[in-house]
Amino acid sequence: MTTLHLRCACGEIQGKAEVPSPESGNRVVCYCKDCQAFAMQLQPEKILTPHRGTAIFQVSPSSIQWHQGVEHIRCLRLTAAGLHRWYAGCCQTPLANTLKPSFPFVGLIETAIAPEDRTDKNLGPVRAHAYPQHANPRLPQDILQHNRVWPMMIRVMLKILGWKLTGKGKPNPFFDPKGQPVSQPEVIDSTR
Template identity: 40%
Template sequence: MSNSVDLKCFCGQVSGSLEIVPSASFHVHCLCCDCQSYARFLKNQERILDEHGGSELFQTYPSLMKITAGAEHIAGVQLAPKGIYRWYASCCNTPVANTLGKASVPFVGVSVKFMCFANEQEKLSALGPVTLKAFGKYAVDEMPKDAHPRFPPSFLPKILWFMFKGKIGGKNKPSPFFAGDKPVSDVQRLAVTPAGK
């Protein structure tokens, strides 16, 4: 069973769609200091982060995501030499998605802020409940009671099985962020000051 969610940046110039496959996805909140630094870089903390400094992401396969308009505005940054690629719409600094640095890896973490929902109920109906809230030690003010201080080891087998299925099924392509083995735009290396504790 699957359905489709419309994607659109804050100003509407970048848009697309995401196929939602419950068996091939994780709805997560990340409270890590890197995500907070990234939001500061985009100068959109209030629109991107929740009250605890968390980012809401939907982790799935690149082949399920399409950019149908405004691809020329897709830009990428990297916070560390071996860090993930963080893609955003340069027209209005909307976070779009995170990927690893290699096109061969079947993983994309799509920002829920890049998705179109009428309300919270519609969002949860499409994406399902949040199944992981990680890196709570970096939360703004108090750590949420339902958050893990770091990444829980018990979640790792689920991620590895997800990656294995994606690799076998060739779910790394097509990708909106890679043309062959090359990123669709130059990925800028940032020098950032970590947020959090």
């Protein structure tokens, strides 16, 4: 079992993710316009990779526990039906992306993982670069040649199915037992 220490930049929010092994999660870098728009609402220079990607480690909701600072967790949605995008209201550190509370999936944004735990040993290799067409500047050719998005998507779907069948969708650290978000989402105009 690997414990990933979670915290925002100022330390007000702290928690952990317990993962049996790097294989139990899924590491990706996403370059989609929505991830870029979310970063632009916070601190893009601290979130985005040199090619405007967001590094994400996908885990089951039940693997995450907050020890302090839940009252500082905030939520943005780029549309009323979009992803819940969680961040620290105290210091603007992005924390995670989720869908609806019944969907057993959390995309932990790597900036929420303690720097000493952000290693290949703990998280595994980056399995894919999602939406590489939105990278800016363009990704190097060796990354594009070896990018395998479809196998990663199948892997994620199988993980989500497994988490659903084994009850790892609950408890969800971003929703209360009734399925309400721990912070009322603010729907923003991402074109600002």
